[in-house]
Amino acid sequence: GNSVTQMEGPVTLSEEAFLTINCTYTATGYPSLFWYVQYPGEGLQLLLKATKADDKGSNKGFEATYRKETTSFHLEKGSVQVSDSAVYFCALSDLGATGNQFYFGTGTSLTVIP
């Protein structure tokens, strides 16, 4: 079946540090991969996505590359800011599946300290 395994948190970094949040997946079809971010008191917002192998999604300095050979979609940012403090969710969806439901990881809480 489909599932997502995400790095456990919480993660605490100093401003300008390098961020990696690991995400691996299992899928039966041809999934699209996503990173969503949830800021305090807000809903899930799409951060970036990739729809096929070797695609790189990027947004706001964050990047993730869809690696089919390692079934991974790790999130990276070269220099984090205090405003990046949030919970990050890795997710997959399989357009071939009826209803196109999303499968989420557990979420990783990131705190960036000045």
Add this chain to the structure above:
Amino acid sequence: EPEVTQTPSHQVTQMGQEVILRCVPISNHLYFYWYRQILGQKVEFLVSFYNNEISEKSEIFDDQFSVERPDGSNFTLKIRSTKLEDSAMYFCASRRGIGYNEQFFGPGTRLTVL
């Protein structure tokens, strides 16, 4: 920018009571979803809805749950007789249509069952 809205933001209820969680999806979207997140756990799929009927549901979505789109704008989740374990954050999401795999999420309703 259009967004998914949910009301209420927080609902407290007694065990055994019925609750209705409300969502207003983005107006030109065709697919609607409910997810839930028990504190500290994964975001889990509950149900997807298209063309005025359920297209897929998870094993969590038992006979105590129902969904409805009573008019052209609202999408509701009803829990007929709440249990303590129904306490969670409930997210509504909508998707534009076939070929669009991004889901847009609302801010969530926190349900507390006492």
